[in-house]
Amino acid sequence: MNIVITGGGGFLGSRLARKLVSKDKNAYITLFDAAFGAEVPGARAVKGDIADPASLGEVVKGEIDTVFHLAAVVSGAAEADFDLGMRVNLEGTKNLLERCRKLPRPPKVVFSSSVAAFGGDLPPELDDSTTPTPQTSYGTQKVMGEYLIADYSRKGYIDGRSLRLPTIVVRAGRPNAAASSFASAIIREPLNGVPLECPVGPQTGIWLLSPRRVVDAFIHAAELPASAWPSARVVNLPGITATVDEMLKALERVAGEKVKARVSFKPDARIEAIVRTWPVRFRTPRALAMGFKPDADAQTLIRDYIEDENIKVKA
Amino acid sequence: MNIVITGGGGFLGSRLARKLVSKDKNAYITLFDAAFGAEVPGARAVKGDIADPASLGEVVKGEIDTVFHLAAVVSGAAEADFDLGMRVNLEGTKNLLERCRKLPRPPKVVFSSSVAAFGGDLPPELDDSTTPTPQTSYGTQKVMGEYLIADYSRKGYIDGRSLRLPTIVVRAGRPNAAASSFASAIIREPLNGVPLECPVGPQTGIWLLSPRRVVDAFIHAAELPASAWPSARVVNLPGITATVDEMLKALERVAGEKVKARVSFKPDARIEAIVRTWPVRFRTPRALAMGFKPDADAQTLIRDYIEDENIKVKA
Numbered sequence: 001m002n003i004v005i006t007g008g009g010g011f012l013g014s015r016l017a018r019k020l021v022s023k024d025k026n027a028y029i030t031l032f033d034a035a036f037g038a039e040v041p042g043a044r045a046v047k048g049d050i051a052d053p054a055s056l057g058e059v060v061k062g063e064i065d066t067v068f069h070l071a072a073v074v075s076g077a078a079e080a081d082f083d084l085g086m087r088v089n090l091e092g093t094k095n096l097l098e099r100c101r102k103l104p105r106p107p108k109v110v111f112s113s114s115v116a117a118f119g120g121d122l123p124p125e126l127d128d129s130t131t132p133t134p135q136t137s138y139g140t141q142k143v144m145g146e147y148l149i150a151d152y153s154r155k156g157y158i159d160g161r162s163l164r165l166p167t168i169v170v171r172a173g174r175p176n177a178a179a180s181s182f183a184s185a186i187i188r189e190p191l192n193g194v195p196l197e198c199p200v201g202p203q204t205g206i207w208l209l210s211p212r213r214v215v216d217a218f219i220h221a222a223e224l225p226a227s228a229w230p231s232a233r234v235v236n237l238p239g240i241t242a243t244v245d246e247m248l249k250a251l252e253r254v255a256g257e258k259v260k261a262r263v264s265f266k267p268d269a270r271i272e273a274i275v276r277t278w279p280v281r282f283r284t285p286r287a288l289a290m291g292f293k294p295d296a297d298a299q300t301l302i303r304d305y306i307e308d309e310n311i312k313v314k315a
Numbered sequence: 316m317n318i319v320i321t322g323g324g325g326f327l328g329s330r331l332a333r334k335l336v337s338k339d340k341n342a343y344i345t346l347f348d349a350a351f352g353a354e355v356p357g358a359r360a361v362k363g364d365i366a367d368p369a370s371l372g373e374v375v376k377g378e379i380d381t382v383f384h385l386a387a388v389v390s391g392a393a394e395a396d397f398d399l400g401m402r403v404n405l406e407g408t409k410n411l412l413e414r415c416r417k418l419p420r421p422p423k424v425v426f427s428s429s430v431a432a433f434g435g436d437l438p439p440e441l442d443d444s445t446t447p448t449p450q451t452s453y454g455t456q457k458v459m460g461e462y463l464i465a466d467y468s469r470k471g472y473i474d475g476r477s478l479r480l481p482t483i484v485v486r487a488g489r490p491n492a493a494a495s496s497f498a499s500a501i502i503r504e505p506l507n508g509v510p511l512e513c514p515v516g517p518q519t520g521i522w523l524l525s526p527r528r529v530v531d532a533f534i535h536a537a538e539l540p541a542s543a544w545p546s547a548r549v550v551n552l553p554g555i556t557a558t559v560d561e562m563l564k565a566l567e568r569v570a571g572e573k574v575k576a577r578v579s580f581k582p583d584a585r586i587e588a589i590v591r592t593w594p595v596r597f598r599t600p601r602a603l604a605m606g607f608k609p610d611a612d613a614q615t616l617i618r619d620y621i622e623d624e625n626i627k628v629k630a
Contacts, residue, residue: 082470120546131446133465133547140466144459150448151455155397231435232448 001027004059006050006096007070008043009033011171012112012214016068017043019215032059033071037173050092053099060099066108066222069096074178075116075138075274082137089141097148101157110221111149111162113142113234115207119277127283128236135277136179150233153226161221161229166209166239167278169247170305179274183208186244187251187302190262193314199268202245205280209239209294210301212308217292228290238284238294240301250298254306255313316342319374321365321411322385323358324348326486327427327526327533331383332358334530347374348386352488365407368414375414381423381537384411389493390431390453390589397452404456412463416472425536426464426477428457428549430522434592442598443551450592451494465548468541476536476544481524481554482593484562485620494589498523501559502566502617505577508629514583517560520595524554524609525616527623532607543605553599553609555616565613569621570628 001024007013008031017031021042029043036045048055050071060067071092072078078085093111100107118126119135134140142164149160171184182199183206189196209217217237229235242250252260284292295301306313316339322328323346332346336357344358351360363370365386375382386407387393393400408426415422433441434450447458457479464475486499497514498521504511524532532552544550557565567575599607610616621628 129444129446131444131547134462135469135546137466137470140462144462147449147455147459147462151452154450155452231450232446 001066002062002064003027003029003066003068004032004064005029005068005070006032007072007112009036009045010070011173012168012211013068013070014038014040015211016070016215016218019219023219030059032056051087051095053095056095056099060096060103062103063105064100064103064107066110067096067100068110068112068218068222069093070112072112073138074176075136076179076181077177078138078141079136079179079274080177085137085141089138090144093145093148097152097158101152106156106158108222109149109158109160110218111145111160112218113146113162113164114139115164115166115236115279117143117146117164118279122279125281125283126236126279128286136274146232146234150231153233154231159226160233161224162234163217163221164234164236165214166207166237168211168214169206169208169301171211172305172309179271182271183247186247186263187305190251190259191255191306191311191313193262195262195264197264197266198244199266199271200244200275201265201267202243202248204244204275205241206244206247207239207241207278207280207282208298208301209237210304212304213293213295220291224290230286235287235290235292236282236284238287238292239282240294240297241281242298247298250302254299254302256315258315259313316381317377317379318342318344318381318383319347319379320344320383320385321347322387322427324351324360325385326488327483327529328383328385329353329355330526331385331530331533334534338534345374347371366402366410368410371410371414375411375418377418378420379415379418379422381425382411382415383425383427383533383537384408385427387427388453389491390451391494391496392492393453393456394451394494394589395492400452400456404453405459408460408463412467412473416467421471421473423537424464424473424475425533426460426475427533428461428477428479429454430479430481430551430594432458432461432479433594437594440596440598441551441594443601451589461547461549465546468548469546474541475548476539477549478532478536479549479551480529481522481552483526483529484521484523484616486526487620487624494586497586498562501562501578502620505566505574506570506621506626506628508577510577510579512579512581513559514581514586515559515590516580516582516587517558517563519559519590520556521559521562522554522556522593522595522597523613523616524552525619527619528608528610535606539605545601550602550605550607551597551599553602553607554597555609555612556596557613562613565617569614569617571630573630574628
């Protein structure tokens with residue numbers, strides 16, 4: 001197995017790499033990213049620029065089985081710097097697909113799209129027929145990427161599969177420029193003993209999936225036969241709906257009242273304006289029928305995070 | 316009024332220009348295209364390449380009120396030459412929007428999208444909530460253009476409006492590389508005394524709009540206030556549904572049995588495969604509420620063509 005992960009230095013990319021290494025010691029795994037943190041034993045790390053054909057050509061060459069395309073400028077950053085978002089999220093994806101098209105045989109391409117595809121004047125519950133109407137440049141660039149994936153697949157240049165990811169919670173590490181950064185921070189920081197100001201109100205609903213489940217989803221997406229996919233090659237992943245308040249109550253049940261009390265509220269109009277456009281509730285019959293799985297509930301999601309990331313809870 | 320029409324040398328572009336000149340003698344109208352046929356008195360013609368920033372920069376500069384963006388590689392050609400379609404239809408649109416973004420004030424941009432946005436496994440009747448699932452590269456590039464128009468509008472870089480055009484019938488001139496070329500040819504050629512082999516069967520349904528009505532729609536789209544548009548900035552134009560057989564019966568009623576008898580059937584699998592993916596029936600309540608108008612019926616559409624193009628019918 002010859003596998004490339006773009007964004008392989010990132011939070012999800014590195015965890016996907018570790019899982020792939022643990023599944024198949026003989027897999028040849030290349031991580032491609034602009035920067036890397038900790039090494040992933042058993043995987044090769046290559047620094048490069050996704051929007052530069054020559055740079056990408058150093059890793060996307062020869063017989064490749066699967067490309068996991070996770071590289072992206074996150075929502076908050078793509079909104080603040082339009083040109084950067086267009087360059088990395090749109091041109092980078094197009095560049096990757098052009099490279100894939102030139103390979104000796106069409107690789108599978110698993111594309112990390114986003115629930116940010118949806119926004120604005122939405123029904124109370126979205127489903128597989130809801131038309132993407134993104135209200136951010138990030139969401140727009142992701143939807144355009146999905147359409148590229150579908151057309152390159154239809155033409156036989158790749159065998160593409162796009163996953164619309166819920167907000168991924170709990171992310172380890174530091175807060176980032178994603179507008180959704182708070183959704184992980186309200187769990188992660190208090191568990192680490194760090195006070196956290198939540199920029200959105202307690203009744204803010206979020207559509208959630210854990211890192212553990214989304215890594216499984218990436219691998220499952222690659223393992224499914226092409227015939228399992230609709231012609232649009234995209235699926236809304238299953239998730240769970242929780243409000244900030246429900247997340248904090250789950251945190252209290254898992255780690256105690258003192259941990260939960262480290263979260264306070266300090267509204268940030270810019271973040272609230274972005275998050276308000278995101279959908280909260282989905283029916284995902286297609287993804288469930290295809291074998292994708294959500295987390296059981298918010299408590300399980302928090303417990304899995306503590307286990308997966310070896311968190312020493314500061315009670 | 317300072318107006319630019321990309322694709323201004325084409326069939327619709329030149330007719331739009333003539334109508335704009337007749338409405339406002341003082342309008343400064345620039346036609347931009349790779350090639351030009353007959354001159355449009357009162358409009359300036361500039362040859363150039365839509366995908367080349369410098370070339371486009373020669374006409375998209377200064378205070379521009381409205382850009383009508385009609386330039387495109389047609390469906391059959393974009394399917395046969397993927398790179399050309401991507402360059403002109405996707406990169407060309409992106410290039411135009413980048414130029415518009417740099418203007419001293421945001422222009423209105425009316426984008427000619429297409430019913431080819433839809434395809435594949437469709438409901439019997441489409442409506443304003445149907446998700447685009449194009450089955451051609453042309454359709455994919457048009458949908459991506461719509462998403463760019465929406466995001467550039469949301470950011471305040473332009474004031475964009477996308478129209479999904481039905482198949483435009485009757486086109487004057489010669490057959491072109493569009494897979495829909497037959498839909499005009501079955502009316503135009505027999506009226507000119509020329510035998511015509513129709514590449515699709517008589518029961519093939521088509522979703523139609525006349526050149527007269529679509530020119531009106533472009534102008535109406537520009538005249539509507541921004542507040543009349545949904546955040547996605549796109550609307551399915553109203554049309555009428557007719558089968559090839561119904562079109563030929565209308566032709567017979569307008570021009571006689573001898574004219575109709577010039578059409579024979581010679582199936583072309585490549586054309587049929589593309590046309591089969593196109594939708595045939597729509598409900599368009601949004602467009603009708605916004606004031607867009609379909610043709611009355613197939614006979615009227617044929618009579619308007621004879622009048623507008625000064626056709627001398629060869630009975």
